[in-house]
Amino acid sequence: MILSDLSLSRRLERAEAVANARFVEARARVMPDSGAQWIDVAGTYAMYDGVRSPSTQTFGLGLFQMPTTADMDKLEEFFKERGAPVFHEVSPFADKALLAVLNERGYRPFELTSVMFLPLDAKAPAATVRETSVQVRIVGEEEQDLWAHTAAEGWREFTEIAGPMLDLMRVSAAIQDSHPFLAELDGLPIAAGSLAIHDGVALLAGASTIPEWRRRGAQRALLDSRVEYAARAGCVLVMICAEPGSASQRNAERQGFRIAYTRTKWHLMGS
Secondary structure, three states, rough: OOOOOHHHHHHHHHHHHHHHHHHHHHHHHHHHHHHOEEEOOOOOOEEEEEOOOOOOEEEOOOOOOOOOOHHHHHHHHHHHHHOOOEEEOOOHHHHHHHHHHHHHHEEEEEEEEEEEEEEEEOOOHHHHOOOOEEEEEOOOOOHHHHHHHHHHOOOOOHHHHHHHHHHHHHHHOOOOOOOEEEEEEEEEEEEEEEEEEEEOOEEEEEEEEEEHHHHOOOOOOOOOOOHHHHHHOOOEEEEEEEOOOOHHHHHHHOOOEEEEEEEEEEEOOOO
């Protein structure tokens, strides 16, 4: 039985941090003028992908070692010198002394995320595969733009992010060793999702369905196919992050995912 503890949190947080680092590296390669960069400070991965990018934040703060005052200064300066807000994703298994430090430095809790996991065993692929009219496949390099457009279309009703979403998805498709999945209904692309693997952990991310094609089973098919792929690739855990109480969390729980912990994003006020 896998317990929700410090060891599990370190493994899950590092898998997500590495996936985000690979994304930032892809941005720097595809758009050299973007200034995209990431650094490691005391086991904390700090990402810069643009002032408004959701990837511009840190992962692992206080989880691998307690940051010193100098470490915190370096992390904050990394974002401030680029004109970006300072955000930290913090696991509840991080050093408890970190809470006082964040409060003293002017941080406020900003967002909560359910970090969920599914242990994989020999029964996992058979348990998840089901009959469906939606077909899922991994796209090749020549279809990266098709995948990016499909993924971005799934977010079009969110006007505040719809604009930059296509560029974001094009970068996602260009990540080295990435696994972009496309869901099709009668040959028509209707949904997309991705999978990143690190140290036996498969991170499911970037799933979206074009609005008019929702409730056709696309997300279930994408989840099933990615879990099956992860099992065949030798992964022992699959992870997914979702808003607490959201449809995404409920769908994941129905498929056997457990909530490992609820993570808090902290924002440095005034940044």
